[in-house]
Amino acid sequence: MRILLAEDEADLNQIITRKLTSDGYSVDSCYNGSEAIDFLEMADYDAVILDIMMPKMDGFGVLRHIRNTGKSAPVLFLTAKDSVADRVKGLDSGADDYLIKPFSLEELTARIRAMTRKKFNITANILQVGDLTLDTGSHAVKRGENEIMLSAKEYNLLEYLMLNKGIVLSREKIENHIWNFEYEGGTNVVDVYISYLRKKIDGNCQNKLIHTVRGYGYMIEKKI
Structure with missing residues (x-):
């Protein structure tokens, strides 16, 4: 499946991209919210991973664009913010999941599988x-x-x-x-x-x- 990754930390972006690619996903990666919007306008994605704090447009702005344009791709937020209020804001904004940095790459891929199972109405691996x-x-x-x-x-x-x-x-x-x-x-x-x-x-x-x-x-x- 095809995934869009928007993460402004270059090292983390590359690590996640390599992991997802090695797991068989096709990945388009970018480093700010404006670039993410450009990618979203050119392709349909099976899942979107968004850092919340990004230059030019934050993750919340990108998510609003996704939902306002009628796209139903599941969205996972990545963030260093770990308060309950921040998690609630992310989920109430229309995100499907929320992962706090630092995180395990295995947990990230497990959450992606869970989101895509829900999208395709699949209940098991x-x-x-x-x-x-x-x-x-x-x-x-x-x-x-x-x-x-x-x-x-x-x-x-x-x-x-x-x-x-x-x-x-x-x-x-x-x-x-x-x-x-x-x-x-x-x-x-x-x-x-x-x-x-x-x-x-x-x-x-x-x-x-x-x-x-x-x-x-x-x-x-x-x-x-």
Whole structure:
């Protein structure tokens, strides 16, 4: 999934970006609220992480923009302010969660998983389509009893398909949620990675799970 990170502490910004990227997320990062607004106007995000105290526009201002423009992406505030009043203000402003600095990167990723589960109406870390399972916590993927090894980008694509199981996703929508603005590859990148997934997920299985909807895009579903 694709995440926007707005954090003005350069070292922390880079550490979080590296962690989320290594976990398979596509990350667009910036250092102030004005840049965050620019990113939000150009892409849809599955989650947004905002530092509250940022130059040019603080996290509260960015959050107001997100909600005023009708975007429903879950928002997590990062802040050094730890009073109850500050936490209440953050949550009452429309944030979905609130993490106080310093924090564990593992806790941050767990909170992101919790927020995105809520967004997609998922109640557990295990996603399933037919005999295919994906554990969003450990990133383990299995088809029946067979474990499947995926690259970070293949995992990210499969997770997004499974979160939207039964829904046809256009190539444009898939690309927008899986690749960030730094990507400089070919225009057929979605088709290429779908091909990679098909070989690993469906292979010689009789019951194919990844389907092409001609003229539109792809979907994952167990068909009877």
